[in-house]
Amino acid sequence: MEETVEGLDRFPHPHLAVDIALLTLHAGALHALLLRRTEAPFAGALSLPGSFVRVREAVDAAAARVLAEKCGLRDVFLEQLFTFGDVKRDPRGRVVSVAHYALVPAARLQAVMTAYDLQLLRIVVPWPLHQGGAVQVVGEDQKAVRLAFDHADILGTTVQRLRGKIDYAPVGFELLPPQFTLLDLLEVHQAVLGRELNKDSFRRRLLSSGLLSATGRQRSGVAYRPAALFRFRATGRGKGKKA
Amino acid sequence: MEETVEGLDRFPHPHLAVDIALLTLHAGALHALLLRRTEAPFAGALSLPGSFVRVREAVDAAAARVLAEKCGLRDVFLEQLFTFGDVKRDPRGRVVSVAHYALVPAARLQAVMTAYDLQLLRIVVPWPLHQGGAVQVVGEDQKAVRLAFDHADILGTTVQRLRGKIDYAPVGFELLPPQFTLLDLLEVHQAVLGRELNKDSFRRRLLSSGLLSATGRQRSGVAYRPAALFRFRATGRGKGKKA
DNA sequence: AAAATAGTGTCTATGAGACACTATAGT
DNA sequence: ACTATAGTGTCTCATAGACACTATTTT
Numbered sequence: 382m383e384e385t386v387e388g389l390d391r392f393p394h395p396h397l398a399v400d401i402a403l404l405t406l407h408a409g410a411l412h413a414l415l416l417r418r419t420e421a422p423f424a425g426a427l428s429l430p431g432s433f434v435r436v437r438e439a440v441d442a443a444a445a446r447v448l449a450e451k452c453g454l455r456d457v458f459l460e461q462l463f464t465f466g467d468v469k470r471d472p473r474g475r476v477v478s479v480a481h482y483a484l485v486p487a488a489r490l491q492a493v494m495t496a497y498d499l500q501l502l503r504i505v506v507p508w509p510l511h512q513g514g515a516v517q518v519v520g521e522d523q524k525a526v527r528l529a530f531d532h533a534d535i536l537g538t539t540v541q542r543l544r545g546k547i548d549y550a551p552v553g554f555e556l557l558p559p560q561f562t563l564l565d566l567l568e569v570h571q572a573v574l575g576r577e578l579n580k581d582s583f584r585r586r587l588l589s590s591g592l593l594s595a596t597g598r599q600r601s602g603v604a605y606r607p608a609a610l611f612r613f614r615a616t617g618r619g620k621g622k623k624a
Numbered sequence: 625m626e627e628t629v630e631g632l633d634r635f636p637h638p639h640l641a642v643d644i645a646l647l648t649l650h651a652g653a654l655h656a657l658l659l660r661r662t663e664a665p666f667a668g669a670l671s672l673p674g675s676f677v678r679v680r681e682a683v684d685a686a687a688a689r690v691l692a693e694k695c696g697l698r699d700v701f702l703e704q705l706f707t708f709g710d711v712k713r714d715p716r717g718r719v720v721s722v723a724h725y726a727l728v729p730a731a732r733l734q735a736v737m738t739a740y741d742l743q744l745l746r747i748v749v750p751w752p753l754h755q756g757g758a759v760q761v762v763g764e765d766q767k768a769v770r771l772a773f774d775h776a777d778i779l780g781t782t783v784q785r786l787r788g789k790i791d792y793a794p795v796g797f798e799l800l801p802p803q804f805t806l807l808d809l810l811e812v813h814q815a816v817l818g819r820e821l822n823k824d825s826f827r828r829r830l831l832s833s834g835l836l837s838a839t840g841r842q843r844s845g846v847a848y849r850p851a852a853l854f855r856f857r858a859t860g861r862g863k864g865k866k867a
Numbered sequence: 868a869a870a871a872t873a874g875t876g877t878c879t880a881t882g883a884g885a886c887a888c889t890a891t892a893g894t
Numbered sequence: 895a896c897t898a899t900a901g902t903g904t905c906t907c908a909t910a911g912a913c914a915c916t917a918t919t920t921t
Contacts, residue, residue: 393679395640397720436636436718440709464707464722466683475679477640477722479707564872582910584874599919605871606918807899825883827901842892848898849891 395466396476399444400431400532402462402539403452403483404504405490406556411504411572413518413536414452414490415528422472423529427500427518429536431478444481453493458484458555463538470531478530482539484555502526506540506575513541543573551592554613562600562608563587638709638718642687643674643775645705645782646695646726647747648733649799654747654815656761656779657695657733658771665715666772670743670761672779674721687724696736701727701798706781713774725782727798745769749783749818756784786816794835797856805843805851806830 403414415427430451434443441461448454462480470476493499505517505525515533517525528536547553553569554561567583587593594614599607646657658670673694677686684704691697705723713719736742748760748768758776760768771779790796796812797804810826830836837857842850 394637395677395679397638397640434638434709434720436638437711439711440707440720443709461707464683464704466677466686466722468680468682477677477683479709479720562873579911581874581912586910602920603872604920606873606920608873805900822884824885824901828883845893846899847893849893849900851900 393475396474397434397440398431398476398478399434399440399447400429400465400478400480400530400535401444401447401452401459401483402429402480402532402535403448403454403457403485404536404539404543404556405485405487405501406569406572407487407501407503409568409572411506411540412487412501413504414485415500415502415518416451417498417500418529426529427502427526427532428529429480429532433476434479440479441481444479448483451497452499453497454483454485454489457489458552462535462542465531465535467531478535480535480538482542484552486556486558488558504536504540506537508537510574510576511541511544513537516540540573544575547573551613554592560596560598560610560612562610564608566611636718638720640677640683641674641719641721642677642683642690643672643708643721643723643773643778644687644690644695644702644726645672645723645775645778646691646697646700646728647779647782647786647799648728648730648744649812649815650730650744650746652811652815654749654783655730655744656747657728658743658745658761659694660741660743661772669772670745670769670775671772672723672775676719677722683722684724687722691726694740695742696740697726697728697732700732701795705778705785708774708778710774721778723778723781725785727795729799729801731801747779747783749780751780753817753819754784754787756780759783783816787818790816794856797835803839803841803853803855805853807851809854 405412405414414430416430418424418426418428430447432443432447432451434440438446441459444459444461448457448459459481462482464477464479466477468475470478490499490501494501502518502520505519507517508514514537516537518528518533518536520526543552547570553566553573556569557565563584566587567578567580570583571578592614593611596610596612598610600610601607648655648657657673659673661667661669661671673690675686675690675694677683681689684702687702691700691702702724705725707720707722709720711718713721733742733744737744745761745763748762750760751757758780761771761776761779763769786795790813796809796816799812800808806827809830810821810823813826814821835857836854839853839855841853843853844850
């Protein structure tokens with residue numbers, strides 16, 4: 382880095398953006414939050430919410446700003462994912478994107494979906510457990526929808542990251558409301574991992590993990606024995622910062 | 625991303641750099657490859673090799689170029705680590721850095737150390753197993769050395785990533801010569817994890833992992849029973865690409 | 868009482884740690 | 895023969911899967 386920034390400012394350098402892969406759990410399946418593009422390129426296609434990074438703005442602050450401005454969401458789980466830096470990923474020119482991923486319980490999205498003109502589409506993961514690659518995104522008619530830019534890759538990397546992380550980091554809770562049953566949490570893990578899990582050992586593992594605290598309350602309104610409601614036990618760590 | 629890149633080019637936007645945290649194993653301990661800075665800021669301090677990303681150059685290509693140009697190293701394990709995007713991380717102005725990490729066996733460095741004026745300093749990890757944070761870098765006198773920019777954080781994130789990855793991904797081999805004994809590999813794992821490992825279960829785990837292939841040869845010149853030499857079994861995956 | 872899921876107790880298989888014991892090079 | 899490490903066999907302990915059995919709510 383011999384060059385001074387001052388000297389470089391007059392020469393072209395890559396643009397820097399953030400894109401947000403926001404996932405939620407809906408009807409037992411992972412869904413992604415998408416926006417309909419109105420301008421070229423990819424006009425009319427669906428894309429992840431994103432923005433350029435401002436000169437006096439930290440990269441993670443830019444990611445939080447996108448969620449607030451374009452989706453009306455604050456204080457959600459948000460973490461850096463991967464930086465996508467291919468030369469031709471944006472047909473407009475050289476744009477490097479620092480992708481982030483966010484996790485939100487579906488209930489929190491209800492309020493902002495129409496106000497911010499957001500779309501929620503189901504994710505189909507066409508590769509085995511820890512492999513990686515692009516995902517498919519399907520509409521209500523179950524037909525695959527094409528996303529703008531490399532956003533299907535970004536969503537794929539998000540799922541891959543989640544799959545690698547959910548077994549040892551408390552991220553499953555971010556997709557659930559504050560109180561949930563063990564079966565709710567099991568279904569989150571199954572949706573993320575894309576496979577069935579053993580109920581018994583899941584119960585034992587979570588109960589002995591120290592991550593749950595019993596609320597003493599029960600799920601009501603079910604026509605069978607109600608399950609106990611748990612809460613995620615705050616461990617005093619910050620939120621949305623580096624793992 | 626309503627704005628067009630063409631329209632934005634006339635306005636200031638962040639600069640984009642890559643920095644490389646290259647680790648190796650020397651005398652049973654992790655060491656980092658560092659350069660002595662000759663210009664402000666941090667003139668005289670040690671820093672990671674880095675460079676700005678060119679407009680027609682992919683980010684991972686920039687990282688490979690830095691290793692080739694500044695260290696004379698090609699075809700080494702190189703992976704994206706994390707993007708450091710704080711506003712004030714570079715006193716010259718706004719520079720976001722896509723940090724990468726590289727792993728190289730110490731033998732490969734011998735040839736380039738003096739030709740490229742490189743320094744190899746030992747890393748001290750002051751935090752427990754999976755926590756994270758900055759590391760210390762100590763010189764021959766065992767005194768801590770101050771690094772330029774946020775490079776101590778980048779090295780810390782590298783160790784954290786390695787610790788999280790070495791148990792399930794074949795990265796330990798990247799720090800060893802092509803042929804090695806099980807004890808060599810054990811020492812790599814111990815240096816990365818910063819704790820002693822059980823020899824017996826390590827042996828069983830690695831032998832049954834399918835990652836090793838026996839060479840039939842033995843380590844020679846030792847005053848006791850010689851250990852069998854193994855080779856890393858290529859699994860057909862690419863190298864240095866995304867996990 | 869019937870239905871359906873919640874939750875408990877126990878058996879088994881697997882893998883890690885511990886440790887005793889045998890093997891093999893150099894001196 | 896002695897020494898130091900390589901490598902094997904076996905016992906124990908912790909954890910996941912499997913499954914039988916009991917508990918609790920609504921209809």
